[in-house]
Amino acid sequence: MKNQNRFLLATFATAVAAAFTVGLPRAAHADDVTPPPVPDNLKVEAGNVPFLVGHAIGTQNYVCAPTANGGVGYVLFTPEATLFNGADQQIITHFFSPNPFENNTNPAVIAPGAIRATWVHSRDSSTVWAFVGPNNASSDAAFVAPNSVAWLLLTVAKAEDGPVGNGALAGTTFVHRLNTHGGLAPSTGCASSADFGRTAFVPYTADYFFYRHSNAAD
Secondary structure, eight states: OOOOOOOOHHHHHHHHHHHHHHHHHHOOGGOOOOOOOOOGGOOOOTTTTEEEEEEEEEEEEEEEEETTOEEEEEEEEEEEEEEEETTTOOOOEEEEEEEETTTOOOOTSSSSSEEEEEEEEEOOOEEEEEEEEEEEEEEEEETTTTTOOOEEEEEEEEEOTTTTTTOOOTEEEEEEEOOOOOEEOOOSSSSSSGTTOOOEOOOOOEEEOOOOOOOOGG
């Protein structure tokens, strides 16, 4: 009788554990990261696959300054955004910074390195610096929401591990900025030299998809 009770208890425990396991959400894998369709000029090179997505909340930050054509307008000087995973956990910080592995081609900037879009992983400090290549931005109304910043394909200039190695972003090759809402520079407040130096911090949201070589995928 005692052995029978033990058998029944073990069977019950196994059934409960199995039911509980089925009810748990599956861990996210690279195959679960699915970018939306994009314009042809934003398609990632074959041989690269998405492995991580971050849902960004932040601002696009502008300053009123002279423009290249001799006019006056708002110029983007940095984004400031926090990227979250599907569980609303902070995973990445996004901003502009100099890439110490590249020569600085802007004589107005003293700090070494070209200024690049930058992402730093919150857990391991692995870092990506990337740039928008020619014709790698789109405001196509078939994809981009009204009054929103462009969708972008960014090519990685440098990706590195954090101080402990094996960084989550270290193998990144491309970054997509997609599903944007908001973030455009204001249409007023920067009309003459009297407005130089005026700043505007414009809220935006976006999804950032990170890619790596397919032979590096899990």
